[in-house]
Amino acid sequence: MKQENIRNIAIIAHVDHGKTTLVDKLLRATDAFRENQKVEERVLDSNDQERERGITILAKNISIEYKGVKINVIDTPGHADFGGEVERVLKMADGTLLLVDAFEGPMPQTRFVLRHAIQAGLSIMIVVNKIDRPGADPEKAYNDCLDLMADLGANDEQLEFAMEHVVYASAMNGFARLDPADDNDNMYPLLDMILDDMPAPEVDPDGPLAMQCVTIDHSEYVGRIGIGRVYSGSIHTGDTILVVKNDGTQSTATVRQLFTFDYLGRKECDVVEAGDIGAVVGIERTDIGDVYTDPENPIALDPIEIDPPTLSIVFEPSTSPLVGREGDIVGARQLKERLMLERENNVTMKIEELEDKSGIEVSGRGILHLSVLMETMRREGFELQVGRPRVLFKKDENGNKIEPIEQAVVECPEEYSGKVIEIFGTAGGTMVSLDASGLVTHLEFKIPTRGIMGLKNRILNVTHGDGVFYHTFLEYGPYAGDIGGRKNGAMISMSTDKAVAYALGTLQERGTLFVAPGDACYEGMIVGESARPGDMVVNVAKTKNLGNQRSSTSDISVQLTPPRTFTLEEALEYITDDELVEITPQNVRMRKRLLSAVDRKKAAKK
Known part of the structure; x- marks a missing residue:
């Protein structure tokens, strides 16, 4: 039977097409906030990096209540590097809102998430956002969405549903319309369409329990928390349940606590009914894909497959001469403990210690996926160094x-x-x-x-x-064969000292500088890029020899071009195999793996 008082919908969109802003306005339209409550914009982007980068990194669940129906909304990441989140959370949904920018239309990463939604057989409703943007063409964006769905193999039923269910919106201004020419100024047409036409969960409320864990949360007090949807039966606090792993192994566990999603938070409850999404506490070492079912009448569900990682990077404790000046946490033991904790919480990454114990290899879906972890760690006070990203063949x-x-x-x-x-x-x-x-x-x-x-x-x-x-x-x-790397050589500092304007003035004629006067440099640090192939060892601390004659001001003033600065992702993409990126709470520096020029010459002869 259908559970008519519940709707489970996912929202999928390309980065920056207004997905999280739309959820903000749906929350406001359903009175999720008190009238005088101060609420930040993009309230779902709770992570600092999500706010700064303007992207969604973690899939999140909220629920809103409208006309007596509970609507569970799943906000999915739009970036392909976080696809491990997308594939799983779509399992909890019965339908999805495909959100596209009226000016840009569907973009590559829309394609990535939409393919998974189509394969999952979800009903797809099109929301054309930013219709008030200059140059917007809502009709073209709508037709492009239908073309993309057909291209990705949507069946006739999905295409017909999408053709009949389209909403034109401006999430920023808080309105949704069935026709772009309407003058409606609220979000209710979208909410009404979700209630009237999105499929309700098809469940067996009286059958044996079947629930699948699709997301893991972690609490230092209660350990892992399994989040998923109940497909049949219901789960109660105190129940003894059978836990079936992806590999078929089975064990029993007792449910200690249960939560359902309530607007932006979670609400403790005694039972989660069929069709609803809940969080379960009490299952030791629970993992993605675990099926929670009745021990006497177990139900089998399809295992969840996560796309494998494509890149790996080795994290090592910093060996820089400047180590410990900017970060509080520099030890190898603390680095290992932090990454092993990440392995507990982040199932989309593969984290293994190297055989020689020299570092920890972290594998992920892309450079952004891996750099988000590095950025989080540097904000926690870690100093570390990482090698060049390696593609997994x-x-x-x-x-x-x-x-x-x-x-x-x-x-x-x-x-x-x-x-x-x-x-x-x-x-x-x-x-x-x-x-x-x-x-x-x-x-x-x-x-x-x-x-x-x-x-x-x-x-x-x-x-x-x-x-x-x-x-x-x-x-x-x-395999595409050899691909040429960086063509130009690096300028490498020959001494540990602060950079001097006079020295940089002569060096900038020979390439591009990465440091400014007064920056701390050390032997083996990359301070610039040479205009030619081949590395060049340079003296960034060279000062002018002053004679006993007074020099004119024009003679001693140096006109310096501002140095080129690197984000963490840019530095990871820039380095070659014999180089490292040093990451501290205040700086991202690049360096040679072997700091001494003599050691590098010896290694080159081997």
Whole structure:
């Protein structure tokens, strides 16, 4: 039977298309906040990095109540690097809102999440957002969504549902309309459509318990908390349940506490009914995909498969001469403990200690996925160093080497498209399509993940900052052979000292600098990029020899170009195999793995 008093919906969208803002307005429309309550914008982006980056990293559950019906809303990450979250949480939904920007239409990462929603058989309702944006074309965005759904293999039923259920909205201004020309100024048309047309959960409330854990939360007081949807029966506090793992192993456990989602928080309860989403406390070592069922009448559910990691990075304790100056936590033991705790909470990452105990290998879905963990740790006071990201290769059935392939999309003015195609050609990419019919040229490529590293800066340079670049994991494909890395050599400091303006003035003529006067440098640290291939050892602390004659002011003043600065992701993409990124709470520095020039020469001869 259908549980008519519950709706479970996911919201999927590309980064920055207004998904989290839409949820804000739905909460306000259903009186989730007191009239005088001060609420931050994008209230679901609770993580500091989510707010700063403007992206959703963790899938979250909330619930709203409208006309006596509980609507569980699942906010999914829009970035492909956090796809491990997406695949699982869609299992809890019966329908999804496909949110697209009326100006941009569906983007590559919309494609990634939408493919999973279609494969899960969900009903898809289209919400065309930002219809008041200059240059918006809601009809084109709507038609592009239908084309994309057909391209991804949506069945006739899903396509018909999407054609009949479209809402035009401006989440920022808090309105949703069935026709862009309407003058409605609230969100109720969208809420009414969810209630009237989104399918209610199809459940067996009187059958044996069947619940599957799709998300793990962690509390230092009660341990792991399994979050999932009850497909049949109901679960009560104090119940003895059978826990069936993905590999088929079974054990029994007692439910100590139960919670359901209530607006932005959780509410403790004694029972979670069929069709609802709940959180269960008391199951030791619970994991993604665990099925909680009746010990006497067990029900089998399909195991949950998570796409495997595509990149790995080795985390090591810092060996920099400046270690301990900026961070409080520098020891190898603390680093290991922190990463093992992350392994408990973050099932989308694979975290293993190296055999020689020199570091911890962390594997994830992309550089952004891995850098979010590094950024979190540096904010906690850690100092560490990491090597170059390494692509994880596989073997196919015939024993051939295969590697992760990405779908990359570039939108740029037409005059730069030739340069963009040339850059992808040198990085192992092949062009799939070119569309020059709009205001900008739309280019699509297939490119190995190895070739993506460092590409964003090159594209921004050749498009003079006017290019937009997105990429998302597509599939594992044949090994593409050698791909050239960084062409230019590095400028490497020869001494441990502060950089001096006089020295930097002479060095900037020979390349690009990464440090400014007064910056602390050490032997082996990368302080710039040479204009030529091959590394160059330089003296950043060289001062002018002063004679006994007074020099004119013009002689001693040095005109310095501002140094090039790197974000954490840019630094990871920039370094080569013999280099490291040093991460501290205040700085991101790049350095050679071997700090001494003598040691590097010896290693080169081996």
